[in-house]
Amino acid sequence: xxxxxxxxxxxxxxxxxxxxxxxxxxxxxxxxxxxxxxxxxxxxxxxxxxxxxxxxxxxxxxxxxxxxxxxxxxxxxxxxxxxxxxxxxxxxxxxxxxxxxxxxxxxxxxxxxxxxxxxxxxxxxxxxxxxxxxxxxxxxxxxxxxxxxxxxxxxxxxxxxxxxxxxxxxxxxxxxxxxxxxxxxxxxxxxxxxxxxxxxxxxxxxxxxxxxxxxxxxxxxxxxxxxxxxxxxxxxxxxxxxxxxxxxxxxxxxxxxxxxxxxxxxxxxxxxxxxxxxxxxxxxxxxxxxxxxxxxxxxxxxxxxxxxxxxxxxxxxxxxxxxxxxxxxxxxxxxxxxxxxxxxxxxxxxxxxxxxxxxxxxxxxxxxxxxxxxxxxxxxxxxxxxxxxxxxxxxxxxxxxxxxxxx
Numbered sequence: 001x002x003x004x005x006x007x008x009x010x011x012x013x014x015x016x017x018x019x020x021x022x023x024x025x026x027x028x029x030x031x032x033x034x035x036x037x038x039x040x041x042x043x044x045x046x047x048x049x050x051x052x053x054x055x056x057x058x059x060x061x062x063x064x065x066x067x068x069x070x071x072x073x074x075x076x077x078x079x080x081x082x083x084x085x086x087x088x089x090x091x092x093x094x095x096x097x098x099x100x101x102x103x104x105x106x107x108x109x110x111x112x113x114x115x116x117x118x119x120x121x122x123x124x125x126x127x128x129x130x131x132x133x134x135x136x137x138x139x140x141x142x143x144x145x146x147x148x149x150x151x152x153x154x155x156x157x158x159x160x161x162x163x164x165x166x167x168x169x170x171x172x173x174x175x176x177x178x179x180x181x182x183x184x185x186x187x188x189x190x191x192x193x194x195x196x197x198x199x200x201x202x203x204x205x206x207x208x209x210x211x212x213x214x215x216x217x218x219x220x221x222x223x224x225x226x227x228x229x230x231x232x233x234x235x236x237x238x239x240x241x242x243x244x245x246x247x248x249x250x251x252x253x254x255x256x257x258x259x260x261x262x263x264x265x266x267x268x269x270x271x272x273x274x275x276x277x278x279x280x281x282x283x284x285x286x287x288x289x290x291x292x293x294x295x296x297x298x299x300x301x302x303x304x305x306x307x308x309x310x311x312x313x314x315x316x317x318x319x320x321x322x323x324x325x326x327x328x329x330x331x332x333x334x335x336x337x338x339x340x341x342x343x344x345x346x347x348x349x350x351x352x353x354x355x356x357x358x359x360x361x362x363x364x365x366x367x368x369x370x371x372x373x374x375x376x377x378x379x380x381x382x383x384x385x386x387x388x389x390x391x392x393x394x395x396x397x398x399x400x401x402x403x404x405x406x407x
Contacts, residue, residue, distance in 0.1 A: 023371025044076025
C-alpha cells in the first residue's frame with residue numbers, strides 16, 4: 001500500500017561527528033522534531049493584545065489563549081486591513097504589528113500579513129484623491145510595509161478577492177474605483193510588481209473566496225501576463241455547511257494544474273447552526289448570539305479532521321489556516337477551536353493530536369561503525385541529541401546527506 005503522506009516525509013543520510021571531526025561510532029541518539037515544514041496556521045489576532053498590553057485587558061486571559069494557540073500552530077496571520085492599520089493617513093499602526101510578529105517569530109511561528117490591497121476595510125481617506133493618486137498611494141503603501149517588515153514578515157496576501165472587486169457595489173471605495181480603470185489583471189500586475197520589488201525573496205499570494213471558473217481564468221490571465229504569483233490562496237468559510245471530501249478534491253484537482261503551491265488561507269467550520277443558503281454575503285447574517293453545542297462540536301471536529309487529512313495528503317498544499325481560533329471572532333460564529341472562555345473544544349484536541357503526534361517524528365537511531373545513520377521523518381526542524389550534546393538539522397526534499405557535529 002502506498003503512503004499517502006510520502007510527499008510530507010524526507011529521508012536523509014547523516015554523518016555524525018564530534019567537535020574534532022571524529023565519527024561517532026555505534027552512537028545511540030534521539031531524533032526529536034521541533035517544528036513542521038508544513039504551515040499549520042490560524043488567525044493570530046490575539047497576539048496583538050498580548051504583545052501590545054493595554055489597560056483594561058485581562059492579561060492572564062490573553063496569555064492563556066495565546067499559549068494554547070502556540071501549542072498547536074506554527075503559522076499565523078496578522079491583520080493589515082488598510083482602514084484599520086492606517087485609519088489616519090500617515091499614521092500606520094506599524095509598531096503593534098511589529099511587536100506581535102516578532103513575538104510570534106520568537107516562538108518559531110512564520111507570519112503572513114493580510115492583506116496589502118482589498119476593496120473591503122479600505123482606508124476612507126483614499127476617497128479624497130483621484131484614481132491616479134489612489135494607485136500611487138496603494139503602491140507606496142505596499143513598498144512601505146513589505147520593506148518595513150522584511151525579515152519579520154516575508155509572506156503576504158498581496159490582493160484579496162479580485163474576482164468580485166470591480167463589480168463590488170455594496171458601497172463606494174477607492175480600490176474598486178481603480179480596479180474598474182485597470183481591470184482585474186491590470187491591478188494585480190501593479191500590486192504584485194510593487195511587492196516583488198520591495199522584497200524579491202518574499203512569498204506573495206493571490207487570495208479569493210471564489211473558487212469558480214472565474215478564479216481559474218483570472219489566475220491563468222495573471223500568469224500569462226507574467227505576474228509573479230508565489231502561491232494560490234483559497235478561502236473556505238463554510239458557515240453554510242461543510243464542503244465535503246468530494247468538493248475539496250474537485251477544487252484541488254482544478255487548481256493543481258497551475259503547478260503552484262496551494263494555500264488554504266481562511267477556513268471556517270462552525271459548531272452551531274448553519275447560515276441559511278439564501279444569504280449570499282455572510283456579513284449579512286446578523287445575530288445577537290450564535291451558540292456552540294456539544295453535538296455540533298463533534299460535527300465540527302469530524303469535518304475538520306477529514307478536511308485536514310485530505311489537504312495534508314496533497315503534495316501541492318503547503319499551508320492550512322483556520323481563520324478563527326476562538327468562538328465569536330467573526331460574525332459571532334462558534335467557529336473557533338476553543339470557546340469564548342478559552343476552554344478547549346474537541347476540534348482543538350483533534351488538531352493537536354494530528355499535528356504534534358500522528359504527523360510528528362520522534363525516534364531513536366544508532367550510527368554505524370563509520371558514524372553514519374539513515375533517518376526518515378516528517379519534513380521540518382529537528383534536534384539530534386544524546387541528552388548531553390546535540391545539533392539541529394532540517395529534513396527536507398533538498399537535503400539527502402548531511403554532516404552533523406554534536407557539540
